[in-house]
Amino acid sequence: MMKYFQQRNDNVDIECPAYPGLITLLDAALYRTFEGQLTATVSSANAALYAFLQLKNQSNELLQACRSAIPKMMTISNASVLLGTSSTGSRNHQERQQQKLLNNLYTLESFAVFCVDCSKEAILQITTDKLASSANLPAGENAETKSLLSSSSALSMSSPLEGSSSSSSSDIDFAKAIRQSSKRSWEEVAVRLTAHQQHDIRKGDCWESSKLYCPDYVWGHETILQCQRLVRSMVKHDAVPCMALVPVLDKHVLPECAGDAREVIMHVFESIMVLLKYDVPLRLQQFRKGIESDALVSKRLYLVKNEYRAPFRAFLEAHLHLQMAPRLELVEEYIAIHQETQEEVKFEMLKEKRRRVNQTIQDCLRNEHFVKALVMEEKCEKLEISMAAMLFPFCELARWLSDGNQIVGLVQVPGVLEGEDFLRMQELLRTLKNLLCRKNECGCSSTGIRPLLLDLQGIRRDPSLPQMNGIQVVERIHLDEYSSMSLMEKRLSSLCSQLKQIGILGTSNRFVAGKKDKDSSSHAAVIEACTFFNGDAFSKSYRDWYNLCKRQQETFSRPDGVGNTLVELLKTMRQAEIESSIAISSWQDLSLARERIDMLRKDRQQKFDILEETIDDCCSREMDCRLKLLPINEYAVLSLPDIQSVAGIFDIGMELAGEIISIC
Numbered sequence: 001m002m003k004y005f006q007q008r009n010d011n012v013d014i015e016c017p018a019y020p021g022l023i024t025l026l027d028a029a030l031y032r033t034f035e036g037q038l039t040a041t042v043s044s045a046n047a048a049l050y051a052f053l054q055l056k057n058q059s060n061e062l063l064q065a066c067r068s069a070i071p072k073m074m075t076i077s078n079a080s081v082l083l084g085t086s087s088t089g090s091r092n093h094q095e096r097q098q099q100k101l102l103n104n105l106y107t108l109e110s111f112a113v114f115c116v117d118c119s120k121e122a123i124l125q126i127t128t129d130k131l132a133s134s135a136n137l138p139a140g141e142n143a144e145t146k147s148l149l150s151s152s153s154a155l156s157m158s159s160p161l162e163g164s165s166s167s168s169s170s171d172i173d174f175a176k177a178i179r180q181s182s183k184r185s186w187e188e189v190a191v192r193l194t195a196h197q198q199h200d201i202r203k204g205d206c207w208e209s210s211k212l213y214c215p216d217y218v219w220g221h222e223t224i225l226q227c228q229r230l231v232r233s234m235v236k237h238d239a240v241p242c243m244a245l246v247p248v249l250d251k252h253v254l255p256e257c258a259g260d261a262r263e264v265i266m267h268v269f270e271s272i273m274v275l276l277k278y279d280v281p282l283r284l285q286q287f288r289k290g291i292e293s294d295a296l297v298s299k300r301l302y303l304v305k306n307e308y309r310a311p312f313r314a315f316l317e318a319h320l321h322l323q324m325a326p327r328l329e330l331v332e333e334y335i336a337i338h339q340e341t342q343e344e345v346k347f348e349m350l351k352e353k354r355r356r357v358n359q360t361i362q363d364c365l366r367n368e369h370f371v372k373a374l375v376m377e378e379k380c381e382k383l384e385i386s387m388a389a390m391l392f393p394f395c396e397l398a399r400w401l402s403d404g405n406q407i408v409g410l411v412q413v414p415g416v417l418e419g420e421d422f423l424r425m426q427e428l429l430r431t432l433k434n435l436l437c438r439k440n441e442c443g444c445s446s447t448g449i450r451p452l453l454l455d456l457q458g459i460r461r462d463p464s465l466p467q468m469n470g471i472q473v474v475e476r477i478h479l480d481e482y483s484s485m486s487l488m489e490k491r492l493s494s495l496c497s498q499l500k501q502i503g504i505l506g507t508s509n510r511f512v513a514g515k516k517d518k519d520s521s522s523h524a525a526v527i528e529a530c531t532f533f534n535g536d537a538f539s540k541s542y543r544d545w546y547n548l549c550k551r552q553q554e555t556f557s558r559p560d561g562v563g564n565t566l567v568e569l570l571k572t573m574r575q576a577e578i579e580s581s582i583a584i585s586s587w588q589d590l591s592l593a594r595e596r597i598d599m600l601r602k603d604r605q606q607k608f609d610i611l612e613e614t615i616d617d618c619c620s621r622e623m624d625c626r627l628k629l630l631p632i633n634e635y636a637v638l639s640l641p642d643i644q645s646v647a648g649i650f651d652i653g654m655e656l657a658g659e660i661i662s663i664c
Contacts, residue, residue, distance in 0.1 A: 017630040018611060020207040020640045023132065023312055026615070027213035028646050030304060033623045037297045041215050042649060044283070044290030048227070049126045049650055051283040053657045055275045056119035062268040063112035066105060068423065069261035101255040104242055108254070108265065111239035115272060118230040123659070125223045127650045129212040131305055135313055137205040192459045195662050199642060206640040207316055211648035211661070216302035220291035227284055235276055243269055308618050311611040318604040322634055326578050328597045331590055338587040354583045357576050364573040369560045376548050376555070383545040388436055388449050390538050393529035394499055398433035400526075428498050431455070456491050456542065492542060496535030503530040601634070 016022060031038070193201070212219065242253060243266075254262050291298065337353070340346040364370060435449050556566050564572070582590070612629040619627040654661050 013625045013627065015628045015630055017632050018312070018315060018608060019632055019636075020316070020638050021209070021643050023135075023207070023309060024209045024211075024213060024643055024646060026308060026618075027129070027132075027305065029619075029623050029625075030301065031214035031649070034297055034301060038215060038294050040290035041220060041294045041298060042290075044287040045126060045215065045220070045223075046650065046653055048280075048283040048287045049123065049653055051275065051280045052119050052122045052126070052227070053653075053659070055272065055280060056116060056123070058268060058272045058275065059112050059115035059119060062265065062272060063109065063116060065261060065265045065268055066109040066112055067426065069105065069257040069265065098255060101253065104239075104253050105255060107239045107242055108269065111234075111237045114237055115234055118234050122227045122230050125226045127212055127648070127654065128210050129214075129219060130222070131216075131219075131309060132208040132212075133210040135207045135309070136202075136210065192454060195660055196642075198662050199640070203639040203641075204637075207313070207638065209640065209643060209646075209648075212650065213646070213648050214301060214305060215298060215649065216305060217291065217295055217298035218302050220287070220298065224284055224288050224291070228281075231276060231280055231284070240273070304618060304622055308611075308614055311607065311614045315604070315607040315611045316638060318600070318607045319632075319634075319636075319638065322597070322600045322604050325597050325600055326582055326593065327635070328594065328601070330579060330582060331594050331597065334582055334585070335587065335590050335594065338590065350583065354580070357580045357583055360576040361573060361580065364569055364576065367560060367569055369555055369558075369566050370569055373552065373555050373566060376552050380545060380548050380552070383541045383548070384449065387453075387538060387541050387545070390533060390541075391432065391449060391452070391499075392436050393526045394502060394533075395432045395436040396526045397502065397530060398429040401429055401433075424494075425498060425501075428495070452495075453542070453545070456488060456495065457546070458487060458491065488546075492539055496533075496539060499530075499533050499538075500535055503527075503533055604634070 016025075035042075254265065256262065257265075334353075337346060337349050340349065431452060435452060559565050560569070582593075585593070608629075608631055615627055615629055619625050648661070651661055
């Protein structure tokens with residue numbers, strides 16, 4: 001973005017186009033002007049940020065300790081028993097006590113996950129400017145973003161389940177549920193991207209960088225309130241009173257684990273509680289004092305930031321409205337044809353124009369690249385629905401196991417499931433329980449199977465989360481194609497083996513229903529469905545899906561015979577469709593369209609004049625410089641440039657902590 005700035009020697013210091021990213025640079029310049037008067041605010045905010053970064057790291061350590069802890073379960077007479085009954089079963093008192101301790105470990109694990117999520121939310125609140133983010137489309141709202149983040153875009157054809165007359169309504173509902181889950185999977189996909197990848201995908205949806213470049217009073221006040229609510233929520237978690245019983249009962253509330261895992265868990269938990277009860281509230285109180293001490297300046301900065309934001313967004317909105325309208329040159333060309341005095345000549349010219357436009361649309365629809373893309377899109381969706389149907393019983397079983405009310409949770413069984421195999425099975429069940437849900441009303445956060453498909457490719461979900469030895473999803477590195485395919489085949493084979501093991505254990509084990517009779521048949525049906533899992537069919541479907549995705553990427557990037565990529569082909573089709581609607585319009589409609597386009601152009605110019613005057617006034621008054629705003633082309637595509645050279649307030653601290661800093 002700095003290339004747009006041109007230093008001048010006359011009365012104008014800087015020249016810059018009215019383009020996305022301008023507000024980011026104005027915020028940075030405004031902060032540099034008042035930096036000395038915001039020392040208390042920035043220093044206390046950095047201290048609060050550091051406290052939440054510590055909390056996140058400690059929570060990750062607790063999560064890793066809980067997930068790597070292998071409880072020393074009592075010897076079970078029937079070694080093949082994995083799934084037991086609920087607390088109403090025939091287990092003796094010692095077994096029930098052991099299960100209670102095991103549930104405490106699961107509660108502590110959920111507490112660690114909750115603390116990680118709350119810490120991330122607090123860090124996001126501190127480092128994000130809501131004024132800037134309000135100008136951007138939410139991630140996943142733009143159709144182009146969805147198509148880039150997912151393997152199946154909005155161009156996908158109807159499902160094979162919907163097209164078959166013999167399909168039952170339940171199958172069609174299941175296919176719709178899978179499709180809805182896939183639309184929500186962009187969140188899981190986005191966290192696996194680097195900052196540059198996120199910018200490449202989101203640059204068309206953003207007008208401003210969401211990073212904080214200039215603090216203000218409203219940002220500080222809302223951040224403190226939100227962080228305090230998050231701290232109160234963490235302190236009220238069920239694990240806190242549960243772990244508080246240790247000194248009261250004079251005995252441990254966690255099961256005995258291999259090695260010193262239990263002592264490590266207690267030590268990390270105590271560190272987290274010190275942060276939640278003392279360090280974090282103290283830093284937030286200092287943050288509040290810093291905001292109040294700089295209130296006079298920070299409130300003024302909030303007004304100034306809004307002063308130049310409002311006309312800038314109004315201008316960009318007017319620019320987009322003009323872009324959505326037909327080009328004025330095209331409308332005037334058809335008006336000139338309608339003004340032809342000879343009817344036969346006018347009729348022939350319009351006929352030829354319509355023929356050419358329709359021919360262009362037909363050529364685009366019959367384009368080899370476009371047809372291949374649609375065919376591969378349909379095949380990808382079929383394969384994804386097929387794999388989801390195979391995994392659905394395991395997702396249901398994973399939710400029941402994690403619930404612990406209907407079925408007893410996963411336990412280590414000597415000779416059957418122990419050691420690293422037990423940890424791998426736990427990790428798999430945690431992944432499966434959030435993938436699929438038949439009904440959206442069930443309250444489950446269903447993301448579709450694409451997170452699992454990306455796990456098989458070796459793309460790590462979140463670099464900040466702990467990874468267990470032997471079960472982690474390694475980060476993609478620069479390998480040759482043979483090595484990467486070999487690793488993917490190993491992960492695929494391991495997944496199929498684990499799923500088969502769940503089916504075998506389910507059929508050979510004792511299984512009794514929960515509290516209600518109607519649960520018995522559903523539980524038994526799910527266990528029976530798990531036994532029918534075909535690992536070879538799943539592996540084949542995944543390989544076909546993976547190969548189709550690679551071919552899709554090649555199709556999108558490779559030009560066709562005339563040198564047009566698929567993106568350019570879609571733009572050509574859109575312009576041809578607009579011209580087709582103009583070609584069938586009457587002279588009166590075209591005249592009205594020309595008047596409206598003239599109004600849009602005048603409105604855009606008026607808003608640019610207001611923006612230019614406002615920017616010049618703010619820069620000369622607040623920053624002691626002159627900025628001349630340059631107009632941009634009427635049909636320029638708006639996208640946020642890569643402005644990594646402009647550092648945010650917390651960029652250094654975030655980089656030292658190893659956090660991903662996203663521009664958008």
